[in-house]
Amino acid sequence: MAKSRTPAQTKAAKAEAKAARKAASKQRRSQLWQAFQMQRKEDKRLLPYMILAFVLIVALSVVGGLAIGGFTMYMMIPLGIVLGALVAFIIFGRRAQKSVYQKAEGQTGAAAWALDNLRGKWRVTPGVAATGHFDAVHRVIGRPGVIFVAEGSASRVKPLLAQEKKRTARLVGDVPIYDIIVGNGEGEVPLSKLERHLTKLPANIPAKQIDSLESKLVALGSKIGPAAMPKGPMPAQAKMRGVQRTVRRK
Structure with missing residues (x-):
């Protein structure tokens, strides 16, 4: 006692x-x-x-x-x-x-950093897919459904987005899946407007479904794992050879 x-x-x-x-x-x-x-x-x-x-x-x-x-x-x-x-x-x-x-803006890992600082009930999994050039796709689960946020070269991340959407659609059924490329090009979302863009998406699923949806998607695993992603934005001129080798080995 x-x-x-x-x-x-x-x-x-x-x-x-x-x-x-x-x-x-x-x-x-x-x-x-x-x-x-x-x-x-x-x-x-x-x-x-x-x-x-x-x-x-x-x-x-x-x-x-x-x-x-x-x-x-x-x-x-x-x-x-x-x-x-x-x-x-x-x-x-x-x-x-x-x-x-x-x-x-434009630094490696900037989108992952911005997603980690989202306000509200969002479930973020950084680096579900990536290339050796640090083009990455991050998964976000929220009231809109499943959102894939890509950063890097559009020509390299589009195949990654298509692959992740296909893998995910097999598990989530009718849950809406969105894809976003962060950048300043045509059809892309600037980093500073990423949070606003996410909050403007329609609420398609109830809040209680987010946990079960996340549990399903955990089974998909990750192509590289979040540990291989930089912790926050990295300067464009930084030496990243060692980290790139880590990504390639994954």
């Missing part, structure tokens, strides 16, 4: 948990500040846009408060400050995200 904690032990545990939360919060603030400083140096329009949005919203709140008058006038000023700060922070987040995607 587990021993109950003494009041002193309970107090110490609470103090330790509080200290851990404070440390984590401090670390998040530090990381956010560092990210802001980096983005500010790279994006010369960031501060002007943030300041303009803040000032404009505060000014509108003050004007609205003066027009209404009474006690509401005094409430509109702090409300405007809070809203202005929130909008400025949103602008920072959007521009920072855009900058990250621009840097990742």
